[in-house]
Amino acid sequence: xxxxxxxxxxxxxxxxxxxxxxxxxxxxxxxxxxxxxxxxxxxxxxxxxxxxxxxxxxxxxxxxxxxxxxxxxxxxxxxxxxxxxxxxxxxxxxxxxxxxxxxxxxxxxxxxxxxxxxxxxxxxxxxxxxxxxxxxxxxxxxxxxxxxxxxxxxxxxxxxxxxxxxxxxxxxxxxxxxxxxxxxxxxxxxxxxxxxxxxxxxxxxxxxxxxxxxxxxxxxxxxxxxxxxxx
Numbered sequence: 001x002x003x004x005x006x007x008x009x010x011x012x013x014x015x016x017x018x019x020x021x022x023x024x025x026x027x028x029x030x031x032x033x034x035x036x037x038x039x040x041x042x043x044x045x046x047x048x049x050x051x052x053x054x055x056x057x058x059x060x061x062x063x064x065x066x067x068x069x070x071x072x073x074x075x076x077x078x079x080x081x082x083x084x085x086x087x088x089x090x091x092x093x094x095x096x097x098x099x100x101x102x103x104x105x106x107x108x109x110x111x112x113x114x115x116x117x118x119x120x121x122x123x124x125x126x127x128x129x130x131x132x133x134x135x136x137x138x139x140x141x142x143x144x145x146x147x148x149x150x151x152x153x154x155x156x157x158x159x160x161x162x163x164x165x166x167x168x169x170x171x172x173x174x175x176x177x178x179x180x181x182x183x184x185x186x187x188x189x190x191x192x193x194x195x196x197x198x199x200x201x202x203x204x205x206x207x208x209x210x211x212x213x214x215x216x217x218x219x220x221x222x223x224x225x226x227x228x229x230x231x
Contacts, residue, residue, distance in 0.1 A: 002027040017182055020218060025184075030072075030106050034065030036173075039216035041069065043225070044143075044171070047213075048073050051168050053141040054083045055134055059121050059156050060145035061093035064103040064114075070143075071113050083139075090133050092117045092126065121146060127159035139165050145173040150190030157198040161207070164228045170207065172224035179222070192223055199226075206230050 003026055005019045025035045047053070048070075056070040067089050074087035093099065096116040103110040115133055119126035134140060140163045144156040153172060164170050176182050178192040198204040206228055213225040 014181055017218065021176070021182060021184065021220075024220070029065045029069045032065035032068055032102055032106055033063045034069060035062070036066060037218055037220050039218045040173075040220055043213055043215055043219075044070075044141075045073055046215075047169050047171075047225075048077060048141060049082065051141065051165075052083050052139055053077070053168070054087055054138040055140045056089045057130060057134070057140055057142045057160060057163055058089060058091040058145065059143065059160065061091040061096060061099045061116060062145075064091075064099040064106075064110075066143075066145070067091040067099070067114050067116075068103060068106060068110065071110070075113070086135060086138075087113060088133075088135075089114045090117060090130055091115070092119060092121055092130060094118065094120060121159060122152060122155035124159055130160070131163065134163060139168060141168060142170045143173060144171065148174045148177045148191050149188060150194045153191050153194035154198055157194070157204065161203060161228075164207075166228050166231050168228055169210075170226045170228070171221060172226065173221050175222045175224045176220045195223055195226070 002023050005023050007016045007019055024037045027034055058067055061067055070089045077083045078085045078087050091114060096118050100116055117130060142160050142163055144153065146152045161170050172191060172195055175191040177187040178189040183189060199207060207226045208229050209223055210225040210227050214222060
């Protein structure tokens with residue numbers, strides 16, 4: 001269990017948000033670390049359902065907790081007949097040994113639906129490898145959760161946004177690093193400027209920012225819910 005957030009009634013909203021920020025990086029799913037706000041997970045669950053997502057492309061595996069969470073949500077959708085049974089998570093990171101070990105401990109059969117790809121997301125060749133792993137016609141949701149700096153955010157959008165179908169989503173996580181009141185220590189920021197600049201490009205013009213999807217009042221991803229509105 002993550003640590004409890006205890007905030008006095010006369011505390012400020014900023015104090016509460018900071019406490020929640022400290023909490024979410026110590027949360028767990030199925031025994032694996034998952035550094036996402038519950039509110040954001042709930043929005044992602046909504047998006048998976050309404051867009052009939054069959055494949056999640058996750059940029060940034062870390063310890064594998066979110067890959068497992070996405071896999072389980074997709075399995076549930078398939079169980080309801082919402083999507084085909086052939087679901088999958090493709091998760092990319094520079095090194096995958098530790099995530100593979102932890103995922104294997106949580107589910108020895110994880111590789112049936114979770115594919116771990118080693119590589120640098122700034123390398124267009126890695127994006128090509130990932131594209132080849134996506135079944136033809138499968139609806140994808142892309143989640144960017146890497147270094148949270150300008151260069152990697154820009155590269156992720158440039159190299160992987162083409163996987164998102166019309167009506168689908170590219171979620172750029174942790175734009176909170178650009179809020180000086182909430183920025184975690186040691187994080188330089190650059191996510192929100194990267195989003196803004198990319199949306200001004202020709203490929204980015206096909207997407208719109210859905211701030212209404214910051215549904216629950218607490219999110220780590222301000223300005224990061226991007227929906228493709230045209231091809």
